[in-house]
Amino acid sequence: MHEYICPKTEPKSEQELMQQAASIAGLTLGELATLNNIQTPENFKREKGWTGQLIELSLGAAAGSKSQQDFAALGIELKTIPIDHSFSPLETTYVCYAHLTDIAGVEWQISSVKNKLQRVLWVPIDGTRTTPPKDRVIGTPFLWSPSAEQEKQLKMDWEELMDMIALGDVESITAKHGQFLQIRPKAANGQALTDAIGKSGKVIQTRPRGFYLRKDFTRQIIEQQF
DNA sequence: GAGTGATCATAA
DNA sequence: TTATGATCACTC
Numbered sequence: 001m002h003e004y005i006c007p008k009t010e011p012k013s014e015q016e017l018m019q020q021a022a023s024i025a026g027l028t029l030g031e032l033a034t035l036n037n038i039q040t041p042e043n044f045k046r047e048k049g050w051t052g053q054l055i056e057l058s059l060g061a062a063a064g065s066k067s068q069q070d071f072a073a074l075g076i077e078l079k080t081i082p083i084d085h086s087f088s089p090l091e092t093t094y095v096c097y098a099h100l101t102d103i104a105g106v107e108w109q110i111s112s113v114k115n116k117l118q119r120v121l122w123v124p125i126d127g128t129r130t131t132p133p134k135d136r137v138i139g140t141p142f143l144w145s146p147s148a149e150q151e152k153q154l155k156m157d158w159e160e161l162m163d164m165i166a167l168g169d170v171e172s173i174t175a176k177h178g179q180f181l182q183i184r185p186k187a188a189n190g191q192a193l194t195d196a197i198g199k200s201g202k203v204i205q206t207r208p209r210g211f212y213l214r215k216d217f218t219r220q221i222i223e224q225q226f
Numbered sequence: 227g228a229g230t231g232a233t234c235a236t237a238a
Numbered sequence: 239t240t241a242t243g244a245t246c247a248c249t250c
Contacts, residue, residue: 094244192239
């Protein structure tokens, strides 16, 4: 176990990334923030993505919003996941933005959902709401790839949801669809609109959506680690 | 209490 | 506006 040192560049190998990841396990978010010279918010009512960005910074991920994996050169995506004391996920996990137009011919194999989830470095973090951010403890990060069974489950949900979008049924999709992968609104507020396919192929305006992993799915991933 | 739908910050 | 990082908070 080596001591945590702020990265200056992106990790060049999986081994380098994993060693860096292991070095933050056991630290609190407050300690890690201090080591990186940033302030820890009192709560996440406003800066909801703060944890994820702190971990990205700590592991040397290139900043910015790119529709690529966090460590593109290594083909690895970074995700933090809030868990309780029984290692159970407290929140669903955002995967990616859902495109609602020009989706004809898009297949699972080339979908951004599969692309993002191919190899994920999960960083479990104690996310009990009663624990202030600075006292939340980082767990042991681990690398995961979907098993054949898990990928099949995701593919089925994805195909069902994409079919509905393609057929102009976006507006009837709710978070109840999909057993493991769901679609929910993803926007700055309820007023945001984007183009989508409507009935009879007409272009309509609707609220932007994103793909999310249900807690049942992420719980499987975490459990298979222990 | 769980889960869905709503919302916050930031970059390009 | 799209997309990244997610959690909040209301309803059931």
